[in-house]
Amino acid sequence: MPNEYFISKYDHTSLPQVTDLIRWEAGKGKVYDIFKAPILYPNHVMNEKKIFKNWIVIAKVIKVAICRKMSLYPKACGGPPPYTKIWQLMSCTPGLIAFGVTSTIFILSPDQEFSGDGVGAISSIAYHSIFQMVKKFFIVKWTHQHIKSVVEQINGYGCTGHQ
Numbered sequence: 001m002p003n004e005y006f007i008s009k010y011d012h013t014s015l016p017q018v019t020d021l022i023r024w025e026a027g028k029g030k031v032y033d034i035f036k037a038p039i040l041y042p043n044h045v046m047n048e049k050k051i052f053k054n055w056i057v058i059a060k061v062i063k064v065a066i067c068r069k070m071s072l073y074p075k076a077c078g079g080p081p082p083y084t085k086i087w088q089l090m091s092c093t094p095g096l097i098a099f100g101v102t103s104t105i106f107i108l109s110p111d112q113e114f115s116g117d118g119v120g121a122i123s124s125i126a127y128h129s130i131f132q133m134v135k136k137f138f139i140v141k142w143t144h145q146h147i148k149s150v151v152e153q154i155n156g157y158g159c160t161g162h163q
Contacts, residue, residue, distance in 0.1 A: 094138035
């Protein structure tokens with residue numbers, strides 16, 4: 001995607017292919033279902049057996065947040081130590097993955113800032129609910145092979161000190 005899609009004041013409502021990635025529709029944010037967001041599936045094709053298999057998107061968001069944006073580039077160096085070192089983060093947690101998913105949805109939504117109540121001012125998406133649902137999903141299914149595979153992929157991408 002072009003860089004301008006990620007500028008905080010970019011009008012995502014003018015570009016349906018962006019909001020289609022999260023399956024957001026104007027006026028329906030209150031009933032938003034995170035598990036139907038195409039961005040979470042390989043090739044953006046929903047198949048409940050492959051939920052979160054588009055792990056690379058989540059991993060990149062997490063990596064930027066905890067390792068800084070330059071960590072996405074192979075030869076980047078310098079600057080203060082990343083949070084992974086400060087916090088001695090060795091592997092993903094359900095909360096970290098929920099943060100990555102929630103942030104991805106926010107970035108692709110028409111919202112331009114997080115509100116104090118956790119609900120998007122433009123989209124009406126309840127980000128606090130998305131975070132809780134995704135975190136609960138990962139806690140409950142943490143030992144399932146499918147989820148273990150997703151977590152291993154994210155950890156292997158360099159989102160933590162586990163490499």
